[in-house]
Amino acid sequence: MKTLKQALLMLALGIAGLTSAAAETPVEATVRKLVEPRLGEGVKVDSVVKTPYAGMYEVRIGSDILYTDEKAQYLFVGNVLDSKSGTNYTKQRTDDLNKIKFSDLPLESALKMVKGDGKRVIAVFEDPNCGYCKQFRKTLTNLDNVTVYTFMYNILAEDSKVKSKNIWCSADRNKAWDEWMLNGKAAPEAAANCSTPHEKIYALGQKLRVTGTPSVFFVDGTRAPGAMDVKVLEARMAAAAAPKPN
Structure with a gap:
């Protein structure tokens, strides 16, 4: 079993291009100096913030969070829940850290499916060899008035790249994708000189x-990892589109 230090080191090495948060208070800076060397060589703490609960300090490494006390004597790994309301404060925080700017997505490099008026919009990263993606694709067929941008994200098998290239280079990409994901019918072999955005999408997904x-x-x-049923997806789309309070 991996030690906490080993796990945190691997986490730190997998995170790049992240910068420290706003200026810390003197106490927060002291906690950082105390806790960072105790996490293992190579681990970089991105920020330390005092929380409003139990006097704990949030220690952020990328989008991952753990907690410590003022003397960095103890480390707490897990979720902080409000025992009365059930609110998961850790999840709220990590969801916020994982947010992206949707308008920055390179939508021209995605498959685009429009149903009905297309007013509701989502983007999905899928691998052609992903069973859960095929299940989720069936869920998407039950939606209306939606635009779905699908990024072919080849991470599961070497031949994912081949399948994605064949689909991207098809005369009708959306039809070829659905034929494969829903019916198991592979797209014809693409011409050798057909270029794809798949390396770009892979880099984007890693970022x-x-x-x-x-x-x-x-x-x-906001994001949601994993397949969802129609009701959950509808609720998430509605929440995403709802006006935010000032």
């Missing part, structure tokens, strides 16, 4: 820390 498929992104920048 956004997409570690599994399907991964769904909503217009408010």
